[in-house]
């Protein structure tokens with residue numbers, strides 16, 4: 132398999148690196164920090180060594196050890212540095228299906244579109260055909276971290292992990308577990324085999340692909356409560372607790388991440404109860420099996436009970452809010468405000484192909500619109516997500532949900548340099564002339580009107596992996 136290895140060779144950019152110019156990032160749910168003449172240093176390990184406001188980069192190079200010969204990247208007046216975008220929920224095998232099957236509800240769409248395409252990855256060569264271009268496209272759109280759902284096939288899942296690593300995208304990946312309720316043969320009814328396959332993927336990532344835990348993180352992946360029996364849920368819980376994370380050896384037994392769907396439709400909630408009788412709530416079921424903790428990512432969470440929210444908050448789980456997908460499938464409106472008020476972490480997801488866009492900018496717009504529809508339908512403004520909140524959800528919120536808040540999400544010293552150089556002068560659609568006033572206007576215009584055409588450079592862990600300039 133030929134995979135282009137990301138490299139800074141020939142790009143004129145090497146580490147250590149100093150970036151000088153406008154820097155924008157989210158510092159809390161209500162605050163966006165804009166530093167107009169910032170100087171940011173990236174050390175030879177791709178980590179942020181310093182961030183200063185209003186300093187000269189040549190002078191900073193002299194003051195910091197190891198930066199005397201650093202390359203200096205000077206941003207232009209209509210450019211800014213922004214944290215890499217984080218997609219907390221995306222289905223890699225469904226990528227070829229984007230924009231197809233939007234007529235049905237969740238059940239019809241799963242049976243008519245999702246099961247057949249996912250089942251087709253039993254042929255691993257399909258993974259090698261689809262995934263490299265998909266990862267390139269996501270990176271070019273500024274998505275530096277993705278929590279990927281895969282298919283039921285360990286080999287296709289391992290291929291996805293290898294492609295992400297080779298291309299330099301940060302990713303959370305696990306084999307999808309489906310035991311019942313699917314069609315077109317998109318399931319593995321043998322629980323022992325399914326658990327063995329999940330373990331194979333986890334061990335490949337932990338022991339062979341990324342033993343340092345730099346870029347690719349394994350996860351446990353039950354599709355949803357309605358697709359995996361009690362037996363397998365408890366097996367997955369045990370698997371989850373059997374590994375220590377190389378990143379946080381002190382994280383106790385709760386080392387592996389978990390990704391699953393939860394409470395997407397009322398029917399799905401009812402089916403969960405039928406397969407797992409006796410639990411007080413959906414959350415109680417996952418929690419009983421040891422699948423709830425600060426590294427658990429739950430997609431959708433629309434039809435929650437008060438009890439669900441109570442358990443979710445107590446366990447520190449995170450929610451992937453997929454506004455585009457929830458609208459297309461007519462699932463309902465996720466009450467993001469209620470979750471945030473309850474102390475539940477929230478990030479944004481594209482949920483392709485139920486959502487038709489891989490862009491996190493689109494996720495921000497759709498999250499904004501869904502929140503406004505909630506306000507229209509209830510007559511209460513409290514549901515509306517403010518611009519600062521949208522920026523937070525797309526960056527730091529996503530990092531929290533992915534269990535990566537100490538590594539990415541903003542430009543704090545010590546974090547990995549996952550960043551975009553955005554140039555709002557490149558794309559006429561963004562409609563920035565330079566006289567709009569503050570840099571906040573530039574950011575708003577890019578978020579609501581821009582796309583990958585404005586992304587000049589994409590860095591992951593200091594490595595220059597994508598962007599218009601790399602292609603040129």
Ligand code: GUN
Nearest residue numbers: 222245354355392482485
């Ligand atoms: N529920 C079970 N599988 C899926 C999926 O692939 N996408 C979405 N949105 N919901 C699901």
Ligand code: FE
Nearest residue numbers: 222392430482
């Ligand atoms: Fe999904």
